[in-house]
Structure formats: structure tokens, C-alpha cells
Amino acid sequence: MAGxxxxxxxxxxxxxxxxxxxxxxxxxxxxxxxxxxxVKDASPQCLADAEGRMLLPxxxxxxxxxxxxxxxxxxxxxxxxxRDTIVSVKRFMGxxxxxxxxxxxxxxxxxxxQSGPVVKFAVAGPREVTPMEVSAEILRTLKAxxxxxxxxxxxxxxxxVPAYFDDAQRQATKDAGRIAGLEVLRLLNEPTAAxxxxxxxxxxxxxxxxxxxxxGTFDISILKLTGGVFxxxxxxxxxxxxxxxxxxxxxELLAKKRxxxxxxxxxxxxxxxxxxxxxxxxxxxTTDVEAGELSRAELEEAVAPILTRTAGxxxxxxxxxxxxxxxxxxxxxxxxxTRTPAVRQFVKEMFQREPLADIDPDQVVALGAxxxxxxxxxxxxxxxxxxxxxxxxxxxxxxxxxxxxxxxxRNSTIPTGARQxxxxxxxxxxxFDLHVVQGERELADQCRSLARxxxxxxxxxxxxxxxxxxxxxxxxxxxxxxxxxEETTGLESKVVVKPSYGLTDEQIEQMLLDSYEHAEEDxxxxxxTEARVExxxxxxALKGALAVDGALLDAAERAEVDRHxxxxxxxxxxxxxxxxxxxxxxxxxxxxxxxxxxxxxxxQEAIGGKDVGxxxxxVEHAKGTEHHGG
Ligand code: ADP
Ligand code: MG
Numbered sequence: 001m002a003g004x005x006x007x008x009x010x011x012x013x014x015x016x017x018x019x020x021x022x023x024x025x026x027x028x029x030x031x032x033x034x035x036x037x038x039v040k041d042a043s044p045q046c047l048a049d050a051e052g053r054m055l056l057p058x059x060x061x062x063x064x065x066x067x068x069x070x071x072x073x074x075x076x077x078x079x080x081x082x083r084d085t086i087v088s089v090k091r092f093m094g095x096x097x098x099x100x101x102x103x104x105x106x107x108x109x110x111x112x113x114q115s116g117p118v119v120k121f122a123v124a125g126p127r128e129v130t131p132m133e134v135s136a137e138i139l140r141t142l143k144a145x146x147x148x149x150x151x152x153x154x155x156x157x158x159x160x161v162p163a164y165f166d167d168a169q170r171q172a173t174k175d176a177g178r179i180a181g182l183e184v185l186r187l188l189n190e191p192t193a194a195x196x197x198x199x200x201x202x203x204x205x206x207x208x209x210x211x212x213x214x215x216g217t218f219d220i221s222i223l224k225l226t227g228g229v230f231x232x233x234x235x236x237x238x239x240x241x242x243x244x245x246x247x248x249x250x251x252e253l254l255a256k257k258r259x260x261x262x263x264x265x266x267x268x269x270x271x272x273x274x275x276x277x278x279x280x281x282x283x284x285x286t287t288d289v290e291a292g293e294l295s296r297a298e299l300e301e302a303v304a305p306i307l308t309r310t311a312g313x314x315x316x317x318x319x320x321x322x323x324x325x326x327x328x329x330x331x332x333x334x335x336x337x338t339r340t341p342a343v344r345q346f347v348k349e350m351f352q353r354e355p356l357a358d359i360d361p362d363q364v365v366a367l368g369a370x371x372x373x374x375x376x377x378x379x380x381x382x383x384x385x386x387x388x389x390x391x392x393x394x395x396x397x398x399x400x401x402x403x404x405x406x407x408x409x410r411n412s413t414i415p416t417g418a419r420q421x422x423x424x425x426x427x428x429x430x431x432f433d434l435h436v437v438q439g440e441r442e443l444a445d446q447c448r449s450l451a452r453x454x455x456x457x458x459x460x461x462x463x464x465x466x467x468x469x470x471x472x473x474x475x476x477x478x479x480x481x482x483x484x485x486e487e488t489t490g491l492e493s494k495v496v497v498k499p500s501y502g503l504t505d506e507q508i509e510q511m512l513l514d515s516y517e518h519a520e521e522d523x524x525x526x527x528x529t530e531a532r533v534e535x536x537x538x539x540x541a542l543k544g545a546l547a548v549d550g551a552l553l554d555a556a557e558r559a560e561v562d563r564h565x566x567x568x569x570x571x572x573x574x575x576x577x578x579x580x581x582x583x584x585x586x587x588x589x590x591x592x593x594x595x596x597x598x599x600x601x602x603x604q605e606a607i608g609g610k611d612v613g614x615x616x617x618x619v620e621h622a623k624g625t626e627h628h629g630g
Contacts, residue, residue, distance in 0.1 A: 025369075026370030083108055210334055218239075235317065250299065331351045395480060468487075
């Protein structure tokens with residue numbers, strides 16, 4: 001993992017590479033199943049393995065000797081080798097050990113403690129593997145399948161990721177591709193891939209919902225198409241909801257029907273077998289209304305509460321996109337679990353229309369990825385398509401006092417960039433500590449810490465003189481790069497970034513909910529923080545000025561200024577931001593004559609010394625109105 005997962009790149013440095021020939025593949029690297037597709041004669045198709053199987057179960061088993069086993073064979077013996085068979089590795093991508101800690105209770109894996117910023121599994125061998133390496137085994141298998149089908153070397157791949165994935169998860173996915181020896185042309189959001197597979201980009205405009213229910217995850221996205229250009233308007237979902245929950249509900253039903261004891265169910269092997277049975281029955285009930293022990297009606301009753309849990313994220317995504325179901329032009333079904341008729345019915349009622357399901361919901365994402373790969377490889381006969389996605393949470397910087405200055409807003413279309421200028425808070429400040437955060441709350445300690453770095457070695461200057469230009473760039477893959485440059489000296493940051501991993505989608509969801517719930521108190525706290533910082537800055541500057549030029553005031557004037565300072569300081573100790581603001585203004589007003597006298601005196605001194613530049617600097621300093629970075 002050279003360089004760490006948060007490479008802070010130079011702004012504008014594109015990560016999109018374009019291959020020259022047309023042998024590029026699309027890969028759906030799923031939590032449960034993965035697929036590879038390729039465009040042949042202008043139409044995308046999924047590639048099967050030697051046994052004719054398209055779906056590759058995302059399972060990898062490590063053996064004490066020999067190459068890892070990937071796919072159905074690994075899954076078949078997962079119960080026998082629970083610790084050496086890694087399933088659902090996608091959940092661990094870009095996660096740190098602390099996050100693994102929280103999942104440890106639910107997984108049979110042995111995690112390597114003290115493994116640094118990345119999770120590591122201890123598997124047979126004895127070996128230690130990262131989620132990137134495990135994913136790379138899946139990618140390697142698909143790559144070999146594609147090479148066999150296409151007869152030779154590949155030029156690159158487009159790999160899909162959930163629209164929700166944060167920077168660390170996207171970087172981890174790219175790293176997995178690199179480990180597998182794939183040239184990752186681009187990471188593509190899964191819903192966007194599905195829309196491409198349906199050729200929706202050929203329509204001139206429309207708004208589409210993509211309802212993706214996989215094995216263990218649920219994702220909902222709203223896409224807007226204008227002039228052949230896609231934009232992800234909003235995303236939502238639940239990372240612990242999917243077809244696996246159907247299996248568990250059905251297994252419980254079977255256990256009840258068969259009057260199985262808890263003792264029987266406590267046995268991992270027996271439980272696994274029961275779940276497998278439940279899944280097989282579930283698949284049968286997709287086409288048949290009866291399957292011996294269970295009927296479709298019973299299945300529908302058992303899964304109804306699970307389906308209901310997808311309603312909240314759907315409504316929120318619609319609300320975030322600012323539309324009603326009626327305004328949609330189409331709904332796309334994605335994910336194996338949407339084959340279940342009850343799911344289709346639910347989606348139909350939720351969005352008030354018949355969903356699009358002509359393309360196999362298992363394959364649709366891989367097919368779309370292949371279309372995009374074909375475009376990037378420049379071989380397709382189609383016109384170029386620009387794909388736009390959004391970032392799920394706002395990105396910003398921590399300010400003096402702990403408030404967050406949002407630099408890029410949530411749901412901004414990517415690629416995107418923003419630049420803001422900050423200045424020093426205190427006199428003779430020789431460095432900036434930059435703290436990049438992600439989230440919707442007003443205070444930095446309530447947001448997720450993404451990175452910290454420092455810019456040091458600025459020559460001592462008066463407060464407000466340094467100009468720090470900070471650039472945020474989010475590239476087409478959704479990866480963030482932050483650069484800082486002090487303008488007056490040209491100093492650029494030697495970036496030291498401490499990656500902090502591990503934000504689960506539930507946490508993203510929770511952070512959004514919190515920001516709504518706490519919006520009012522947060523805003524008050526923020527206003528208070530800002531008012532205090534401003535008041536302290538002004539009183540600090542005033543005290544400094546009085547120490548130098550105090551003689552410009554007579555005793556009565558000085559007493560009046562001191563009184564205002566005392567009143568303001570009292571307000572700062574309190575919690576009323578309005579009072580602080582008012583008194584800050586009063587102090588400002590009361591010290592105007594003093595400020596003018598100082599200005600005149602400096603002018604005179606400067607003109608005497610014919611130093612015009614000095615005057616300009618001082619005038620500017622006296623104004624000092626920018627943001628004040630920490
Ligand atoms: P992921 O995107 O998480 O990799 P998939 O899209 O492959 O997952 O979906 C896997 C889920 O789809 C599993 O729960 C599986 O049981 C379910 N599934 C697959 N085929 C069917 C079917 N015919 N009827 C009902 N569910 C199905
Ligand atoms: Mg999927």
C-alpha cells in the first residue's frame with residue numbers, strides 16, 4: 001500500500017486514463033456476486049466461465065498451500081472453512097480495524113490486531129490479507145475469464161462502485177484493480193451503469209430512479225438526464241438490507257414449521273444448511289406460486305417487513321432530489337433480489353409505475369460498465385457520453401473555534417472543484433493546521449475527520465496578512481484531493497495526511513439524520529462560536545494596538561474603550577451570540593476615532609519615508625475581512 005490510501009494529488013491531475021484500443025471490460029464487483037461484461041458488435045454481453053456460469057460468487061478461500069479458490073467452489077465449503085473463506089469482502093473495503101471491531105461479533109474472521117490503517121484477515125497459511133487483496137482475487141478471476149473469451153490481453157476495465165462509496169472505499173477498489181493487474185479506466189457508480197445499460201442516455205431527458213436490492217445491501221438513486229448527460233441527483237440506502245434477510249426470514253419460518261429446537265439452530269453447519277434451503281425455496285417461488293413446504297403467499301408475508309424498510313430511503317432520496325414519484329420518467333430494477341415478484345409489486349406501488357425489468361437485474365450493472373468501458377476505450381460507434389455523479393456528504397475545513405466551512409456541498413455533481421482563501425487568525429502565526437472533514441453538521445468534531453495536514457514555515461506576519469488558498473478537487477471517480485498554498489510566499493503544503501477509515505453507510509445515513517435533527521442547535525452553536533472568534537480577534541487586535549499607540553487616546557477616551565472591551569468580554573463568556581455581535585459592533589464603533597488616528601499617523605510616517613507599499617499593506621490590514629483559518 002505505497003503512499004497510503006489518501007494520496008493528496010495535485011489539483012487538476014486527472015486520474016482518468018484512456019486506453020487506445022477497444023478491448024476494455026466492465027466489472028460489477030458485487031458484495032454477493034460479481035460479473036464481467038464486454039461490448040461485442042455494439043451490444044454488451046456478460047461473459048460466462050467454462051461451465052457457463054455468469055455470476056461469480058464474491059467468495060475467496062485461502063488454503064495453506066496453493067492458490068486461493070474463488071467463487072462457487074469457495075462458497076460451497078464456507079461452512080467448513082469459516083475463517084479462511086472471506087465473503088462480502090466489499091463491506092471491508094477502505095475500512096480500518098476499529099470498524100472491523102464493530103463487525104467482529106457478526107463475522108467468523110480472525111482480524112489481525114494492530115494492522116495499521118487497514119483491516120487484515122488472518123487466513124490459512126498462515127497469511128494475512130487485506131480486503132484489497134481479497135477483492136483482487138475476484139478481479140483476477142474475472143480478468144482471466146475475459147482474457148480467455150476475448151483471446152488475449154485487456155486494455156482496461158471499468159469497475160462499478162455504489163454511489164455511496166466514500167474516498168477510502170473508492171481508493172481501495174482502485175487498488176484492488178491495480179493488484180489484479182487491471183488498468184482501471186474509471187470507477188463508475190452502479191446506478192449510472194444500470195441507466196447506461198438501458199440506453200437511457202439516448203433519450204433526450206428524464207428523471208429515473210434506480211432501485212437496487214442485492215444480497216446484503218440496498219441502494220436507491222435518483223438520476224437526471226439532460227441532453228444525453230446523466231447526473232446523480234441523490235442517493236440513499238441501507239447497507240444491512242437485502243436478499244439475505246429474505247433467506248433468514250424464510251429459514252425462521254421453516255424452523256417454526258419443522259419445530260426445530262434452538263439447539264439444532266445453534267449448530268453453524270445446520271444453520272447454514274437451513275439458510276441454503278431457504279434460499280433455494282425463495283428462488284423457486286420467484287417463478288412458482290408453490291414450492292412444497294412454502295407458498296409464495298407465505299414468502300410475501302415473511303418478507304413484507306423487510307421490504308417496508310426500503311421505503312424510508314426511497315422517500316428521502318426523492319425528497320433530496322426535490323421530486324415526487326409522479327415526476328419520474330422511469331424506475332430501473334437492479335440486483336438479484338428484485339426478481340422476487342413481491343419486490344416488483346412494492347416498487348410499483350412506491351413509485352406509482354411499472355418498473356423497467358427487461359434487462360436481467362443481475363447483469364444490468366456489469367452490462368452498463370461494459371458500455372462505459374467501450375466508450376472510454378474509444379472503440380464504440382456511439383457518441384461520447386458524459387457521466388455525472390454526486391458526492392454523498394459535504395466536504396469542508398475546520399475553522400478557528402471548531403466551526404466547519406463547507407467547501408463542496410453535498411450532492412454536488414462530480415467532477416467538481418472549489419477554491420477558498422483563508423487567512424491567519426493571530427499575529428506572527430507561522431503555520432496553518434488544516435483539518436479536512438466530511439459531513440453535514442456545523443461543528444468539525446461532529447463531522448467525520450478525513451485528513452489533517454499542516455503548512456509550516458510561513459514568515460511571521462500580522463494577523464490577516466497571509467493568504468492561504470485551499471483547493472478541493474473531487475475527480476470523476478469521486479476521489480478527493482486537497483492542496484494548500486500560501487500566496488504571499490508561494491509556500492505549498494508538505495502534506496502529511498492521516499487517513500481515517502471506516503464510515504459505514506449507516507453512519508452516513510446517521511450523520512445526515514443528525515444534521516437534520518440538530519440543525520437548529522448546531523446552527524446556534526456555530527453562530528456562537530463564530531461570534532466569539534470574531535470578538536476575540538477584535539479585542540486581541542485592539543489590545544495590541546493600544547499597547548503601541550495608546551498615547552493617541554486621552555484618559556477619558558481610554559476609559560470608554562476599556563469599558564466597551566469589558567462589556568464585550570462579559571458577553572463572550574455568555575452564550576448569546578446576538579449580544580456578542582452587538583457588543584462587538586459597539587466596540588468597533590467606539591474605537592473608530594482611535595483607528596482613524598492610528599491610520600493617519602501611519603500614513604504620515606509612511607509618506608515621510610515614501611513607502612507606499614507599506615501604506616497599502618497597513619490599509620489592507622486595517623480592513624481584514626476574510627475568513628480566519630485555524
Ligand atoms: P450483490 O449486488 O449484493 O452482489 P446480487 O445482485 O447478485 O447481489 O443479488 C443477490 C441476491 O439475489 C441474493 O439474495 C439472491 O438470493 C437473490 N436472487 C438471485 N436470484 C433470485 C431469484 N431468482 N429470485 C429471488 N431472489 C434471487
Ligand atoms: Mg449489485
